[in-house]
Amino acid sequence: MDAFPHPDARLVVAGEPGALAGAELAARIERAARVLTRLPPGPVFCGMRNDLSSVVRYLAALRAGTPVALLDADLSPGALTMLIRRFRPTAVFGFAHAVEGSPRGRREAPDPHPDLALLLATSGSTGNPKLVRLSRRAVLANARAIATTLAIGPGDIAPTSLPLHYSYGLSVLNSHLAAGAAVVLTDAGLLERSFWTHLDGHGCTSLAAVPYQYEMLRRLRFDPAEHPTLTTMTQAGGRLRAELLGEFAAKAERFFVMYGQTEATARISVLAPRHLAGKPGSCGQAVPGGRLTVDDGEVVYHGPNVMMGYAETAADLARGDDLGGVLRTGDLGRLDDEGFLYLTGRVKRIAKIFGVRVNLDDVEGLLRDCGPVAATSGDDRVTVWAEGLDRDGCARLARRLGTELRLHWSGFDVRAVDRLPLLTTGKIDYRALESRA
Incomplete structure (x- = not known):
């Protein structure tokens, strides 16, 4: 060689x-x-x-x-x-x-x-x-x-x-x-x-x-x-x-x-x-x-x-x-x-933020103390759907994720929802959330 x-x-x-x-x-x-x-x-x-x-x-x-x-x-x-x-x-x-x-x-x-x-x-x-x-x-x-x-x-x-x-x-x-x-x-x-x-x-x-x-x-x-x-x-x-x-x-x-x-x-x-x-x-x-x-x-x-x-x-x-x-x-x-x-x-729940691979399940795991949340992928960002947050709460959550994952906070789009959509099995309906993004 x-x-x-x-x-x-x-x-x-x-x-x-x-x-x-x-x-x-x-x-x-x-x-x-x-x-x-x-x-x-x-x-x-x-x-x-x-x-x-x-x-x-x-x-x-x-x-x-x-x-x-x-x-x-x-x-x-x-x-x-x-x-x-x-x-x-x-x-x-x-x-x-x-x-x-x-x-x-x-x-x-x-x-x-x-x-x-x-x-x-x-x-x-x-x-x-x-x-x-x-x-x-x-x-x-x-x-x-x-x-x-x-x-x-x-x-x-x-x-x-x-x-x-x-x-x-x-x-x-x-x-x-x-x-x-x-x-x-x-x-x-x-x-x-x-x-x-x-x-x-x-x-x-x-x-x-x-x-x-x-x-x-x-x-x-x-x-x-x-x-x-x-x-x-x-x-x-x-x-x-x-x-x-x-x-x-x-x-x-x-x-x-x-x-x-x-x-x-x-x-x-x-x-x-x-x-x-x-x-x-x-x-x-x-x-x-x-x-x-x-x-x-x-x-x-x-x-x-x-x-x-x-x-x-x-x-x-x-x-x-x-x-x-x-x-x-x-x-x-x-x-x-x-x-x-x-x-x-x-196929899998992986997103990329600024070229860094992020496991969406890990993102959700970090936020278990914040109430019901779901994470979906977008173009070069992660969208986090959170129940019961106001605008300031969404901004704080984005900055927290940026700090904990050592990525710029702008890579996280945190959105408030009244209720997360669920499938008949009781699991989160991620496709319904992705259709809103």
């Missing part, structure tokens, strides 16, 4: 001259890999930031054959402790909060499967997340498929506009490193002036964003023409409103719509710019090497980037490939006669 990163790949720290590349980058990765190989068998937990030390540690783990879980560096001590108890890592690096009782010495857990390379959380901020088990083959296959379909080359430069513990953000890093391109590492967000200063200063050629970020860019009256090197924009992480899609596609030289899941490493399908007008509402065709089918309404993806399976505990890390390259996505959809995918709904 070809070298990863590509020998020409570059890592650039925002605001600093030069780049870490070539033999210097390889040596830095090799030194970090030697540290990991001295650890007992087992996964390592990495608090992943958009910085050089995090990226080098991740690449070193791939080089050393050490399974690495990339997690939010700002996880609360309680959430991190829970994950440590469940997955028994052999080392923990880079988290904002020190965790009492961090693992040392014998793990008392089975050794991970030799094909296991990467662990990513599935459910964003909510509940007790499963971890997706990904092989090195899956990571590299998807990186190269993305590089091919987006035509990423050595001259391309991408900023880290998304968290690197999020599969979409990580796929930007992986695809550029696989293609011998450059990645500018910055923790600044799109609403910070420094982000745009660095984007222009380093000559970035592409920008990846989720629907919420495109909403923010529109409010900022963002114009790609003000950033002369920026030629490509990509969107995934949920459905982008048709109005916004048309607006940004008209402004950008190249605009790609994408669909993906962490369970497929990152991306499943891509709608190329030349098809935007002729295939409205589609999320494109399968990435190179992949194939899409629809079984009883559910979208099924077949490809080398499909996960090995889920992990609930350390014992699951020893499992081999449970899926054989076939992923039932949980999304409802249809394929046209040219293989373009159109999503129509969800």
Whole structure:
């Protein structure tokens, strides 16, 4: 298999001259890999930031054959402790909060499967997340498929506009490193002036964003023409409103719509710019090497980037490939006669807010003390229906959810109802609520 990163790949720290590349980058990765190989068998937990030390540690783990879980560096001590108890890592690096009782010495857990390379959380901020088990083959296959379909080359430069513990953000890093391109590492967000200063200063050629970020860019009256090197924009992480899609596609030289899941490493399908007008509402065709089918309404993806399976505990890390390259996505959809995918709904009660997956049952569980509530999904938001609240009460509930789930409160549309509609079984009639949204 070809070298990863590509020998020409570059890592650039925002605001600093030069780049870490070539033999210097390889040596830095090799030194970090030697540290990991001295650890007992087992996964390592990495608090992943958009910085050089995090990226080098991740690449070193791939080089050393050490399974690495990339997690939010700002996880609360309680959430991190829970994950440590469940997955028994052999080392923990880079988290904002020190965790009492961090693992040392014998793990008392089975050794991970030799094909296991990467662990990513599935459910964003909510509940007790499963971890997706990904092989090195899956990571590299998807990186190269993305590089091919987006035509990423050595001259391309991408900023880290998304968290690197999020599969979409990580796929930007992986695809550029696989293609011998450059990645500018910055923790600044799109609403910070420094982000745009660095984007222009380093000559970035592409920008990846989720629907919420495109909403923010529109409010900022963002114009790609003000950033002369920026030629490509990509969107995934949920459905982008048709109005916004048309607006940004008209402004950008190249605009790609994408669909993906962490369970497929990152991306499943891509709608190329030349098809935007002729295939409205589609999320494109399968990435190179992949194939899409629809079984009883559910979208099924077949490809080398499909996960090995889920992990609930350390014992699951020893499992081999449970899926054989076939992923039932949980999304409802249809394929046209040219293989373009159109999503129509969800089989399971999962929503996305700003690209983060949220379990609607978990949302309801958080609000059990508030009286009868129900949660339904909308475009890049969750609608919460609550009995007996006034306008101020709805606003307080939205802010509470934003705080507890570490997402912006505007992603929760809390509405008051006199009574929740019920089925004859006494269960909540979610379809009736969705028809009101």
